[in-house]
Amino acid sequence: MGHPLADGALRAVVDSVSRLGGDMLLLVGDVFDHGRVPDSVLESFLEEIGRINQPAVLLPGNHDLYDDNSLYQREVFQHKPDNLHIITQTDGEALSFPELTLEVWGRAMLSHTPAFRPLEGMPTQRNGHWMVALAHGHFHFDDDRDQRSSPIYPPEIAAAPCDYLALGHWDRHVDVSQGRVTAVYSGTARGSSPRDPLGEVTVVDLTPPEAVTFYQADLQAGL
Ligand SMILES: [Mn+2]
Numbered sequence: 001m002g003h004p005l006a007d008g009a010l011r012a013v014v015d016s017v018s019r020l021g022g023d024m025l026l027l028v029g030d031v032f033d034h035g036r037v038p039d040s041v042l043e044s045f046l047e048e049i050g051r052i053n054q055p056a057v058l059l060p061g062n063h064d065l066y067d068d069n070s071l072y073q074r075e076v077f078q079h080k081p082d083n084l085h086i087i088t089q090t091d092g093e094a095l096s097f098p099e100l101t102l103e104v105w106g107r108a109m110l111s112h113t114p115a116f117r118p119l120e121g122m123p124t125q126r127n128g129h130w131m132v133a134l135a136h137g138h139f140h141f142d143d144d145r146d147q148r149s150s151p152i153y154p155p156e157i158a159a160a161p162c163d164y165l166a167l168g169h170w171d172r173h174v175d176v177s178q179g180r181v182t183a184v185y186s187g188t189a190r191g192s193s194p195r196d197p198l199g200e201v202t203v204v205d206l207t208p209p210e211a212v213t214f215y216q217a218d219l220q221a222g223l
Pocket residue numbers: 029030061062063136168169170
């Protein structure tokens with residue numbers, strides 16, 4: 001398979017959006033294993049995403065960087081479905097979805113280094129909307145000693161001007177919420193083995209005026 005989601009897992013994720021009543025799908029990096037996956041894999045990915053009636057936002061990660069050689073710069077992405085939004089600005093980029101009273105922000109990864117700070121530059125301006133941020137990187141626990149690439153520190157999360165921070169990079173589901181900011185690694189949609197092919201997704205509910213809740217949905221349950 002050309003990407004970590006694998007075909008069956010991607011289909012299950014796509015199907016889960018309507019099944020679970022989702023307004024949007026967030027894909028927080030490492031959607032593909034590496035930059036050399038064939039165009040046919042990208043085409044089938046785009047076809048699947050095009051089946052969703054809601055917007056999908058994709059943030060590049062360290063396996064699918066947004067650099068000069070990025071697979072996202074290939075011609076096949078010029079024909080992407082209209083509902084797919086790819087974050088390409090390496091200084092950060094906000095997308096506005098007024099119909100959902102929602103702003104979505106992320107910073108595309110140019111290189112996976114300790115100097116890259118996934119939350120840097122998150123805007124405070126949100127037009128009275130919800131602010132959901134995407135970040136692909138390594139959450140740094142207080143007792144971590146080593147310096148990792150694309151670090152995300154607890155005080156940065158606590159100070160982030162967003163309601164929800166969707167995290168990618170780790171392959172397990174972890175709640176690293178800090179202060180008033182809910183921050184969650186979703187876990188993976190792909191299961192742990194061929195006999196257990198489907199994993200999980202995080203479903204986030206934003207309830208006015210400011211309640212943010214989430215739960216883990218088992219994709220196997222949707223079959
Ligand atoms: Mn990663």
